[in-house]
Every structure is written in C-alpha cells, then in structure tokens.
Amino acid sequence: MKMTEIDPLDITKCLRKQTAKPECSQKKTVDVPKKPVLEIPKLPELPEPTEEDLPKLQDSYPDYFHFEKGKKSRYFDLVYHGKRFNSAIYGTCNTIWQCAHRRKYRCSAVLQVSKDYTNFEPRNEHTHGNLKTKGESELFTPQQALPIMFRISWKKNQERKAKRVAMSRVMKERLKIQRAKAKAEAEAERERIKAARRKKPIPKIPEFPGPQPAEDELPKLQDSYPDYLYFERGPNTLYYDLVYYGERYNSAIFGSRYTFWQCSHRRKFKCPATVHVTNDYTEFERRYEHSHGEQPSTRNVELYTPKQALPTLFRICWHRVKETSVKRLQLKELRKDKILTEEYRLGDIHDEIPVEEELSFVEEQADDSDDSFTWAD
Ligand SMILES: [Zn+2]
Ligand SMILES: [Zn+2]
Numbered sequence: 001m002k003m004t005e006i007d008p009l010d011i012t013k014c015l016r017k018q019t020a021k022p023e024c025s026q027k028k029t030v031d032v033p034k035k036p037v038l039e040i041p042k043l044p045e046l047p048e049p050t051e052e053d054l055p056k057l058q059d060s061y062p063d064y065f066h067f068e069k070g071k072k073s074r075y076f077d078l079v080y081h082g083k084r085f086n087s088a089i090y091g092t093c094n095t096i097w098q099c100a101h102r103r104k105y106r107c108s109a110v111l112q113v114s115k116d117y118t119n120f121e122p123r124n125e126h127t128h129g130n131l132k133t134k135g136e137s138e139l140f141t142p143q144q145a146l147p148i149m150f151r152i153s154w155k156k157n158q159e160r161k162a163k164r165v166a167m168s169r170v171m172k173e174r175l176k177i178q179r180a181k182a183k184a185e186a187e188a189e190r191e192r193i194k195a196a197r198r199k200k201p202i203p204k205i206p207e208f209p210g211p212q213p214a215e216d217e218l219p220k221l222q223d224s225y226p227d228y229l230y231f232e233r234g235p236n237t238l239y240y241d242l243v244y245y246g247e248r249y250n251s252a253i254f255g256s257r258y259t260f261w262q263c264s265h266r267r268k269f270k271c272p273a274t275v276h277v278t279n280d281y282t283e284f285e286r287r288y289e290h291s292h293g294e295q296p297s298t299r300n301v302e303l304y305t306p307k308q309a310l311p312t313l314f315r316i317c318w319h320r321v322k323e324t325s326v327k328r329l330q331l332k333e334l335r336k337d338k339i340l341t342e343e344y345r346l347g348d349i350h351d352e353i354p355v356e357e358e359l360s361f362v363e364e365q366a367d368d369s370d371d372s373f374t375w376a377d
Pocket of ligand 2: 263264265266271272273289290291292
C-alpha cells in the first residue's frame, strides 16, 4: 500500500490555515468597532495514541463498504453501498459521514458509523441516484484505511477536548479579569464618593475682633478631665460640638457662669436634653432626657481632647459673654430712649423692634440634620 505524501494526521497545518483567514477579512471592516474576539488559545502538542486508545481492527469487514481517496485529497471518502460520503464529523462514540453530493443535490443523507466500524446507521434518503466519481481515486480496503481512520478520529477528539479545556481556561481568565475590573471600578467609585465628602471642609474658628481677654480673665485649664468628655469639629460646626458620655451637644449658650449645651438632635427629635457646665468645665449637669436613641456620629469630624479644645472655648465664652453684656446695655439704653420718645409722642408706636430678637445671643449652629449652615451671626 502506498502512503500519501500529505499526512492526514497533520491537523495543525489545517488549523493554521483556518486561523489565518479571519485576519484578512478583518482588514476590510476597519471602521466597524471591533468586538472582543475570543482568541483561540494555543493548543499543547498532542501525544500519539497508544494501542489501547484505538478500536481493535477486525479480522474481516463486510464488502458493502470501502474507502477511496483522490490523488489531491487529504482525507478518505467512505463508499457505502455504492454511495459516497465525506467530511466526516468525529464524535466520541460515532463518526457521522455526510453525502459527498450534499451541496450539488441539497442532499441531507448521512451515515452514522460506530467508532470501530462494525455498526452502520444510514439517515435521510439521498436526493439522487448513484453518481460516478470525477477523476481518478485510489481504493482502500477497511483493513488498509481503518488504522489511519482510527488515528484521525482519536486525534480529532483529543484536539476537541484540549480546545475545550483551553477555552474554559481562557473564559475563566477573562471572567477573573472582568471581576477584577468591576471590583477596581467599584473601589474607584467609593473613593470618588469619599473624596466628594471630604471636599466640604471643616471651617476655621472665626477670630473675634476688639479687645482680647487677659490670662486671669479666663478659667484655669485643669491637669486632667474625665475621659467621657471630648470635643468634635465637623463641616457644619462653627465652634465645637461637645461629646458627653457619647452624646453629642452643640449650639452652646454662653452665660457668665454656666454654658448650656443643647442636644445635637434637638430639631430632628424635638429633644430637650441639655448639659449645663460651669465655664471652667469642672461641674456638669445633664438636664432632661433624650427623646431618641443613640444616633450615629457624623463622618469627617476632627476629635479634640478637653485640653486641646478648652483654651479656645474659654476665649469664645469670654467674647460671647462680653457681647451679651454689651447688647444688654445697648438694649437698656434703647428701652430708656423708647420710653423717653414715647413720653414725647402721642400714641402710635407700631414699628417697635422686638426685644427678643435683639436679646438672642444663642450661638446657632447647624445640627447634623441641617446642611445649609450659614456664617450669619
Ligand atoms: Zn446524497
Ligand atoms: Zn437628644
């Protein structure tokens, strides 16, 4: 028997030819946005089958089938009861042979052959009669052709398996990359939100104009303060927030001897709770119960120990008390003036300035439920 120059087992050559084609066609469609092409991974070098890998060659085969091969053809054709089949599809258990005239005669006849070529199952009728073959073709008995057919089938199946494994590896790799990308994007988004939050700066404590307090006019800073007391400053805080036993207070009202701190959540929960503290921060009194449970603290706050915050608070208190007494004095004068004016006028004093408005010396600060803080005094 004459072996062919073209090795029918050389699958790699065929593969290379096939992969080369899409590259040429891609050049024609440059303006079309390229979809991510699932690259065919390079397959590992396939091993040769062992004796056990291949079906046993029978001692004899029925004479209704044999193989033929044209001089230029790479693969065998199967001739079964005078009908020619080619372009075999190699499954794991069967090989499906398709009618050689399927294109010309739109013939859907196929022949399913068991792996060892002992069982034949024709499917679908031929749309044509027996046809003569063009050109010369060499005849091969099953004994001659089958050892080669078995090897082709084995290799095709191995190749398919290897391809499936390699593709699943590529898919897994791609999925991993996609997940990592999604994770990175989510992380970037979180960072962006965080940065946007950080953008709202914590304002500086405003300077008080006019005369400044002398050292002995301010309370003495203690050597130590209880650890349930500290201060916070956030973007909505003008001066400081007081944290007392984990509860937040702000909008201090500065009196000459006491400072009254109001619950930070008084607006949201109509909370009446206050902390009354002596201006030297040595005596505390919590008044009224909170109308709400524990509230989460605002993010983006700076923490201050009493020793850090109190020197500033003492000065703020001094200025506020001074302002209040000046205001009171002015009001007294105003009232005196009004009474005097009234005495000289005859009735009709409607444009009176409301006394409460003038008396307001509360340091209104935005609480945590209020974002629209203004610097208005
Ligand atoms: Zn046919
Ligand atoms: Zn409260």
